[in-house]
Amino acid sequence: MLKFILRRLFFEALPTLFVIATLTFFMVRLAPGGPFSREKQVSAEVQRRLDAYYGLDKPLVVQYGRYLANVARGDLGPSFKHATESVNSLIARAFPVSLELGLWALLFAIVTGIGAGIVASLRPNTWTDAGPMTLAMAGICLPSFVLGPLLLLLFGLTLGWVNVAGWNTAGDRILPAITLGAGYAAYLARLTRAGMRDILSQDFIRTARAKGLSPTRVILVHALKGGLLPSVSFLGPAVAGLITGTFVVESIFQIPGLGQIIVNAAFNRDYFLILGAVVFIGFVMIVMNLLVDVAQALMNPRLRLGE
Amino acid sequence: MPLLNVQDLSVGFHTRHGVVRAVNHVSFSLEPGDSLGIVGESGSGKSVTCLSLLGLLPMPPARIESGAAAFDGQDLLRLPAAKLRGILGRDIAMIFQDPMTSLNPYLRIATQLTEPLLVHKGLSRAAAFKQAAAALGGVGIADPEARLNQYPHEFSGGMRQRVMIAMATITRPRLLIADEPTTALDVTVQAQILELIKTLRREHGTAVIFITHNLAVINGIADRVMVMYAGQAVETAPVPAIFHQPLHPYTAALLRSVPSAHKPGEPLQSILGTPPDPLRLPPGCPFTPRCPFAQEPCSLATTAELELGPVPSPAPDRRLTACIRVKKEGADVLRPA
Numbered sequence: 354m355l356k357f358i359l360r361r362l363f364f365e366a367l368p369t370l371f372v373i374a375t376l377t378f379f380m381v382r383l384a385p386g387g388p389f390s391r392e393k394q395v396s397a398e399v400q401r402r403l404d405a406y407y408g409l410d411k412p413l414v415v416q417y418g419r420y421l422a423n424v425a426r427g428d429l430g431p432s433f434k435h436a437t438e439s440v441n442s443l444i445a446r447a448f449p450v451s452l453e454l455g456l457w458a459l460l461f462a463i464v465t466g467i468g469a470g471i472v473a474s475l476r477p478n479t480w481t482d483a484g485p486m487t488l489a490m491a492g493i494c495l496p497s498f499v500l501g502p503l504l505l506l507l508f509g510l511t512l513g514w515v516n517v518a519g520w521n522t523a524g525d526r527i528l529p530a531i532t533l534g535a536g537y538a539a540y541l542a543r544l545t546r547a548g549m550r551d552i553l554s555q556d557f558i559r560t561a562r563a564k565g566l567s568p569t570r571v572i573l574v575h576a577l578k579g580g581l582l583p584s585v586s587f588l589g590p591a592v593a594g595l596i597t598g599t600f601v602v603e604s605i606f607q608i609p610g611l612g613q614i615i616v617n618a619a620f621n622r623d624y625f626l627i628l629g630a631v632v633f634i635g636f637v638m639i640v641m642n643l644l645v646d647v648a649q650a651l652m653n654p655r656l657r658l659g660e
Numbered sequence: 661m662p663l664l665n666v667q668d669l670s671v672g673f674h675t676r677h678g679v680v681r682a683v684n685h686v687s688f689s690l691e692p693g694d695s696l697g698i699v700g701e702s703g704s705g706k707s708v709t710c711l712s713l714l715g716l717l718p719m720p721p722a723r724i725e726s727g728a729a730a731f732d733g734q735d736l737l738r739l740p741a742a743k744l745r746g747i748l749g750r751d752i753a754m755i756f757q758d759p760m761t762s763l764n765p766y767l768r769i770a771t772q773l774t775e776p777l778l779v780h781k782g783l784s785r786a787a788a789f790k791q792a793a794a795a796l797g798g799v800g801i802a803d804p805e806a807r808l809n810q811y812p813h814e815f816s817g818g819m820r821q822r823v824m825i826a827m828a829t830i831t832r833p834r835l836l837i838a839d840e841p842t843t844a845l846d847v848t849v850q851a852q853i854l855e856l857i858k859t860l861r862r863e864h865g866t867a868v869i870f871i872t873h874n875l876a877v878i879n880g881i882a883d884r885v886m887v888m889y890a891g892q893a894v895e896t897a898p899v900p901a902i903f904h905q906p907l908h909p910y911t912a913a914l915l916r917s918v919p920s921a922h923k924p925g926e927p928l929q930s931i932l933g934t935p936p937d938p939l940r941l942p943p944g945c946p947f948t949p950r951c952p953f954a955q956e957p958c959s960l961a962t963t964a965e966l967e968l969g970p971v972p973s974p975a976p977d978r979r980l981t982a983c984i985r986v987k988k989e990g991a992d993v994l995r996p997a
């Protein structure tokens with residue numbers, strides 16, 4: 354297993370990161386405008402000194418080489434916009450916020466999504482199936498920029514149960530987590546139901562029942578492992594997406610997370626901040642996918658053969 | 661007292677296209693330690709008969725239309741689910757046709773094999789593991805302790821069926837139902853598995869219901885045989901007798917179509933026509949459209965007339981047939997004119 358992980362890291366993760374960094378570097382530079390172009394007019398002399406300070410006067414290839422060397426050392430460079438802070442420290446400040454929000458959303462998605470999926474799979478085509486699945490369909494269709502304000506309106510303004518914005522009290526976590534997690538919950542519910550239906554119709558479930566096992570044991574011991582596999586493979590990219598911040602939810606609820614930083618950086622042509630955030634998110638994605646592969650191999654013995 | 665006494669069992673599947681009458685008024689019984697073979701072509705209701713006794717049919721669409729099945733004096737068909745679970749896997753065990761899909765691919769053999777002991781006998785994990793190893797050894801699997809930690813995909817088909825048999829018999833059930841346990845295996849492995857079931861039966865005195873569509877397989881594994889056609893029991897008899905002298909036209913036709921069972925000198929024949937659609941069973945005897953001996957009353961016979969009944973002469977031992985002509989006129993009816 355360790356060999357498998359190391360091989361994935363060196364032969365897949367590193368090259369992928371390299372490609373991500375390279376593509377983003379050149380794409381950002383191809384976009385019109387520059388980090389200082391929308392500031393109030395600066396003199397040619399000031400502009401020249403700014404460029405020299407950040408190394409923007411060097412040929413692009415040289416800049417690229419320098420950037421890669423820095424990234425390899427874990428240094429994502431300075432921010433143009435936030436002169437006193439490095440990209441590393443900006444990400445270090447915003448990521449924990451997005452991470453926490455993402456984990457709460459994940460918890461919500463897993464508990465409600467997988468729970469609903471299992472319940473729906475047990476009695477197909479009855480109301481305990483149709484009910485959760487209709488809700489799930491709604492959850493998939495409803496975008497977060499609609500759901501978020503709706504929840505805010507109801508629970509924040511009308512009922513006054515929670516604050517309408519901010520990221521301070523425990524209560525502030527609830528609505529953003531639900532808004533962010535709803536779509537994932539809905540998708541998980543559908544995946545789980547499909548996975549469980551598939552497993553529950555297999556011969557080995559009949560074998561388990563013929564052994565006189567209780568329905569609970571049949572589901573927990575015999576069906577869940579195989580039935581949850583599709584959901585687990587979805588969870589990898591889902592978790593990465595959840596914890597790396599989403600601009601929509603973070604701006605609706607005024608949460609100072611990674612999503613806000615990235616979008617602002619894009620508006621400001623804050624080259625190193627965009628690059629740094631993209632490389633960082635790429636890194637998180639790769640780690641999550643790797644974790645999912647490991648989890649799947651642990652759950653499905655037949656996959657372990659090929660390790 | 662019989663170990664299992666099934667009376668007038670009928671099972672229907674209520675589908676969108678109508679009611680599939682899969683099992684119709686079937687009765688049979690089994691003494692402790694006895695072995696009954698159930699024979700019939702594909703779709704004749706063999707599996708449904710047994711699955712319905714164990715509550716393993718999906719309901720809906722399946723529905724028990726009539727009948728009773730007394731096991732040890734308790735009616736399996738009316739037992740509360742929890743009570744029935746206490747019997748399944750403990751007193752009655754079942755093995756299935758396809759060993760490749762009947763074991764759980766996600767669980768170690770040890771987990772699956774020890775489960776009946778943990779659930780039904782309250783054994784400790786260690787004790788159950790030891791007994792599971794012994795059971796694996798008992799069905800002829802070498803190095804059982806190491807094999808227990810493996811997963812089903814690490815076993816061949818024949819080996820998996822051995823594991824299934826070990827799992828089914830680990831609680832020393834009084835009744836083992838084997839639903840075509842050798843059909844999915846190649847011929848040499850088939851013989852080994854049959855031998856294994858025979859040995860287990862001899863050693864533990866387990867009663868066995870052995871389902872097959874191959875009459876030749878019945879020989880040696882069953883004492884008595886019940887032939888099914890279109891959901892009905894058409895004949896029951898001791899095994900040697902049925903080969904010697906079938907007492908239902910369908911059995912006779914079936915025998916002529918089995919290469920190793922037909923009498924030397926007679927031509928090998930397949931049965932003309934196809935079995936009736938279980939959605940639209942014809943009135944009267946379901947075999948009438950294919951029966952060379954059919955006469956007018958056959959297609960008019962009532963359910964009561966088609967019940968298994970004794971044969972007048974030569975009054976063979978414990979033989980019952982559903983053929984109304986044989987019941988009335990005797991076995992000579994089946995002599996080709």
Ligand SMILES: Nc1ncnc2c1ncn2[C@@H]1O[C@H](COP(=O)(O)OP(=O)(O)OP(=O)(O)O)[C@@H](O)[C@H]1O
Nearest residue numbers: 673680682701702703704705706707708709873938
């Ligand atoms: N879930 C179901 N829904 C509808 N009809 C069914 C269902 N299961 C079985 N049947 C029908 O019941 C009848 C009897 O099936 P059964 O499986 O008992 O046949 P069998 O004698 O075991 O045949 P085989 O040798 O192929 O196993 C068939 O006509 C089949 O189509």
Ligand SMILES: [Mg+2]
Nearest residue numbers: 706707708839
């Ligand atoms: Mg069958």
